[in-house]
Amino acid sequence: MICCKRVYEPAEDTDGYRVLVDRLWPRGVSKAGLQHHAWLREVAPSTALRRAFGHRVGAFEAFSQGYRRELAAHPEHWQGLLARAGAGSVTLLYAARDQERNNARVLQDFLEDELDRQGASSSPVCYAGEL
Numbered sequence: 001m002i003c004c005k006r007v008y009e010p011a012e013d014t015d016g017y018r019v020l021v022d023r024l025w026p027r028g029v030s031k032a033g034l035q036h037h038a039w040l041r042e043v044a045p046s047t048a049l050r051r052a053f054g055h056r057v058g059a060f061e062a063f064s065q066g067y068r069r070e071l072a073a074h075p076e077h078w079q080g081l082l083a084r085a086g087a088g089s090v091t092l093l094y095a096a097r098d099q100e101r102n103n104a105r106v107l108q109d110f111l112e113d114e115l116d117r118q119g120a121s122s123s124p125v126c127y128a129g130e131l
Contacts, residue, residue, distance in 0.1 A: 002111055003091045004104040011035040016089025019081065021104050023050065026095035036093060043077045045103050046070060060101040067106045078107070082114055 003015070007026045011018060018036045023044035025031070044050075045067045053063035071078060084090050090111075096102035 001089045002085050002108050003089065004099075004102075004108050005091050005093055006099065007034055007093045007095050014089065015091040017084050018091045018093055020093045021107055022093075022095055023047065024095075029095075034093075040077070040081070042074075043071075043081065043107065045106075050103075055096060055098060055101075057098075057101060064106045067103060068110055071107070071110050078111065078114075081107075082111055085111055085115060086118070 001016075005015065005018075007020065007029055017038075020026075020034070020036050020039040021043050023041050025039075026034075045053075045063070049063060049066045049070065052066075053059050081090060081092075092104040092108055094102050094104035096104075099105075
């Protein structure tokens, strides 16, 4: 199971493996204060894509498509998350205010799609041209 949660929300036992998926460390949160297992900067959207999005609602669809292309091109960045999600709960931590339109939600959808594809015998590298 893959869930998303803002870094400002308290950790729960049901969160499982908690991983920060933002490129930048969240404001107002100390590194010692955030209960997390890992910080995967490389799985976050590129700086150029993040800046083009600027958390504008109207730009989310283009951001989502661009981010999914970046993810498809670099399976080495998210394969570990996929393996953990197949074995138990994973919580993707993010700092964005918008709880519906952010990189963690796009990553969650992407990973869930990949878990669904695991039934087929194919390599995630083959998906780079599909998005």
